[in-house]
Amino acid sequence: MLYKLPFLQPIWRQISLSATFPYVSLLIWTIPLLLFSSGExxxxxxxxxxxxxxxxxxxxxxxxxxxxxxxxxxxxxxxxxxxxxxxxxxxxxxxxxxxxxxxxxxxxxxxxxxxxxxxxxxxxxxxxxxxxxxxxxxxxxxxxxxxxxxxxxxxxxxxxxxxxxxxxxxxxxxxxxxxxxxxxxxxxxxxxxxxxxxxxxxxxxxxxxxxxxxxxxxxxxxxxxxxxxxxxxxxxxxxxxxxxxxxxxxxxxxxxxxxxxxxxxxxxxxxxxxxxxxxxxxxxxxxxxxxxxxxxxxxxxxxxxxxxxxxxxxxxxxxxxxxxxxxxxxxxxxxxxxxxDWLGRIYQLGYVNRKPLLQKGNIPRTLSYACGLLGLLLVLASIVAFAWGDRKYSTLGLILGFSWLIVPVIWISRYHLGCKFLTAGYWIAGLLIPCWLGLAVAGGFGLLGDYNPAYRTFFQKPAIASILQNYPIYFVQLGGKNAVLLRFYTPVHGQKVETIAQVPPSSYAWVYKQPSSQISPPHRVIGSIQDYQLIQILPYK
Structure with a gap:
């Protein structure tokens, strides 16, 4: 039967294989999660x-x-x-x-x-x-x-x-x-x-x-x-x-x-x-x-x-x-x-009908239905997110929602549809898979690696990139936690100065955004990102 094929067996049965090849199986399970990204x-x-x-x-x-x-x-x-x-x-x-x-x-x-x-x-x-x-x-x-x-x-x-x-x-x-x-x-x-x-x-x-x-x-x-x-x-x-x-x-x-x-x-x-x-x-x-x-x-x-x-x-x-x-x-x-492991052994023993939901023999059933409820809530949340125009979180919520339905489907299939081959290993795998899929999709969307996309796209603009690559950039009393991003992503650093007046003519500098009337000497704004501006000091006439 198909379910007996090694590559289709659930995670719990793969544990017997991992006794011989634990490192290989763990690497196959983990490395994709560490590397999945949006490319940015x-x-x-x-x-x-x-x-x-x-x-x-x-x-x-x-x-x-x-x-x-x-x-x-x-x-x-x-x-x-x-x-x-x-x-x-x-x-x-x-x-x-x-x-x-x-x-x-x-x-x-x-x-x-x-x-x-x-x-x-x-x-x-x-x-x-x-x-x-x-x-x-x-x-x-x-x-x-x-x-x-x-x-x-x-x-x-x-x-x-x-x-x-x-x-x-x-x-x-x-x-x-x-x-x-x-x-x-x-x-x-x-x-x-x-x-x-x-x-x-x-x-x-x-x-x-x-x-x-x-x-x-x-x-x-x-x-x-x-x-x-x-x-x-x-x-x-x-x-x-x-x-x-x-x-x-x-x-x-x-x-x-x-x-x-x-x-x-x-x-x-x-x-x-x-x-x-x-x-x-x-x-x-x-x-x-x-x-x-x-x-x-x-x-x-x-x-x-x-x-x-x-x-x-x-x-x-x-x-x-x-x-x-x-x-x-x-x-x-x-x-x-x-x-x-303890819950899996109880799952194998079955359940006691017409008993309290938290009675020992019914805990896997109760947990399975709770996972199903969580899955339905996530599906509903993804529909709301889609209506608000957030495609990333909508897709993530949809995948998580449907994957959490695996657990109740496995339990119902075993105890109501007679699929006795769905052992505790399948049930435990049903708990692991939603977490794996959710983190994999989050990584694929850049949610686990692209923490400041606004800064990334700003530095990739041709007009900004050409200046940063070819000229030293002065830093004028920058504060705030995002200032560290400017320092890291600026390839050639000029001096740190206290005031804009200390920046030489024709040079470039990072400054806080402020009204033009407060900036002296004359300058032109090359680009702005959140609270910061890249400016060039104009030559004196």
């Missing part, structure tokens, strides 16, 4: 644009310490990483994001390897597959920021600790890797690496008698070796700016720890994580309950203790932003896989 890209202001611009400053000046002329408040790991790819591939949005794409793939493979040890191959594969179709995770795998590299280093440290425990013969090697990963995390994310390091302490301290990690001398050798690049950078920075180098680094952390952003209170992550990890956060709550009820031997303090302590630290830390929680997402995927 533009960096995101503010964070990605800042990292891209600072890396470009290092690249342009061939100064990998502090080309901005003052003591910097962050360690240079992200700038160095992006700058290396600028050296290899040139300056572009793709080379800015390629490090995260690569390390995002390695994060998925590490998630599989860690999950394979703690949960078994099937659940490990499912967890990695879930992680790759989680919105916030995929979004940051396609952005040039330090978040995904930091998560990679944390996962590598966790994997190394587990391997050192399983293979004591090689504990020195794995201990060195664990220490190296955590200290390189400081180079990448400054003092923020202390949060996941502290979250590992319950495992390292409480279970010390079993694994003896803290008495492994090579753990500390790895920590010291990993800090060498940071110490070298600090030394050269200190030679230029003295004690301001240390003051900037520590002052930034104190500033972050003393202010809220956007009114994000202590409960911020309680609602933000479920929203950005929809729908997997809800399955992960079920999985967390199951793991607490039946602990995973030897690894409970990693699987549950680590994310619990990290979540508490993130909530207490005053600056609360969505991407700070990305280290939690592999563990959300682990719990979601456990929860889905």
């Amino acid at each position: 890209n533009s960096v995101m202001a503010h964070d990605e644009g800042l990292y891209a611009w600072r890396a470009r400053q290092m690249f342009d000046a061939d100064d990998w310490i502090a080309p901005w002329g003052n003591a910097h408040h962050k360690t240079p790991g992200p700038y160095w990483l992006i700058g290396i790819f600028y050296k290899l591939l040139g300056i572009s949005e793709f080379s800015t994001r390629l490090p995260n794409i690569i390390l995002g793939i390695f994060c998925l493979l590490l998630t599989y390897e860690i999950g394979k040890i703690m949960l078994g191959k099937k659940l490990a594969w499912l967890a990695a597959a879930i992680l790759s179709v989680t919105f916030l995770w995929l979004q940051y795998c396609r952005l040039g920021t330090p978040d995904i590299p930091t998560v990679f280093l944390v996962l590598l440290a966790i994997y190394a600790f587990i391997q050192a425990e399983i293979y004591p013969k090689y504990r020195y090697i794995w201990g060195f890797i664990a220490g190296l990963s955590l200290s390189l995390g400081f180079l990448m994310r400054s003092f923020m690496i202390f949060l996941p390091t502290v979250a590992l302490l319950p495992y390292l301290v409480i279970k010390h008698r079993r694994h003896r990690h803290l008495t492994n001398p090579f753990l500390y050798v790895g920590l010291i070796v990993g800090l060498i690049p940071t110490f070298v950078w600090l030394w050269f920075n200190w030679q230029r700016y003295g004690n301001n180098s240390f003051a900037a680094l520590f002052g930034f952390v104190l500033e972050l720890g003393s202010q809220e952003r956007g009114g994000n209170g202590i409960i911020f992550y309680l609602w933000n994580v479920p929203l950005k990890a929809f729908p997997w956060a809800f399955f992960s709550i079920l999985g967390l309950f199951l793991v607490i009820r039946r602990p995973i031997r030897n690894y409970q303090l990693i699987l549950v203790g680590f994310p619990a302590v990290l979540f508490a630290q993130l909530s207490i830390f005053s600056t609360r932003l969505s991407h700070y929680s990305l280290t939690l997402y592999p563990f959300i995927a682990f719990f979601a896989a456990i929860g889905l």
Whole structure:
């Protein structure tokens, strides 16, 4: 029968194949999501644009310490990483994001390897597959920021600790890797690496008698070796700016720890994580309950203790932003896989008619109908979006809406139409497919890569492009978060000046939009984009 053909089998049955070829199947599942795009890209202001611009400053000046002329408040790991790819591939949005794409793939493979040890191959594969179709995770795998590299280093440290425990013969090697990963995390994310390091302490301290990690001398050798690049950078920075180098680094952390952003209170992550990890956060709550009820031997303090302590630290830390929680997402995927596996076993047993909808045997049925309702709502929303003239979101909503109908169709087909071959694997696949399709279509429309299309099209105009490519452009006291886009996309930089009067005649400059009466000397406007203008100072008569 057709459904028995390997390439038509559902994802759950493919898990048995992935036991032999897990990496290949995960790459086939994930890489298209990382690469689908509209063919046009533009960096995101503010964070990605800042990292891209600072890396470009290092690249342009061939100064990998502090080309901005003052003591910097962050360690240079992200700038160095992006700058290396600028050296290899040139300056572009793709080379800015390629490090995260690569390390995002390695994060998925590490998630599989860690999950394979703690949960078994099937659940490990499912967890990695879930992680790759989680919105916030995929979004940051396609952005040039330090978040995904930091998560990679944390996962590598966790994997190394587990391997050192399983293979004591090689504990020195794995201990060195664990220490190296955590200290390189400081180079990448400054003092923020202390949060996941502290979250590992319950495992390292409480279970010390079993694994003896803290008495492994090579753990500390790895920590010291990993800090060498940071110490070298600090030394050269200190030679230029003295004690301001240390003051900037520590002052930034104190500033972050003393202010809220956007009114994000202590409960911020309680609602933000479920929203950005929809729908997997809800399955992960079920999985967390199951793991607490039946602990995973030897690894409970990693699987549950680590994310619990990290979540508490993130909530207490005053600056609360969505991407700070990305280290939690592999563990959300682990719990979601456990929860889905439990639901799949119930699905196989059937349902109890005329019983409460939330009775244990009826949860898959209730969930299936809820997915159907969500699908219908999305279809209706897409019709409204189409009526308003928004073709992109209308198409996205239509595809998502119909794909969410897969789940109830599978359930009805098995239990009302007699299609007994529709096992739990098909039902679980029905939950994964809508997320995959939605993210694939969003990427194809540029919604996951083209964050500032107005700026992109402005810089592509022939009249603008010819000037930017051939003349140095002055910058006159530009502010606002989008100013970083002007800096990144302007190929030849002139000087930064305080007033327009300091721009030489016949030269070009970026300025804020303002009434012509306020601009002196005489000028002509070459082009305008949002709050900014490209002008040319006219020669004096």
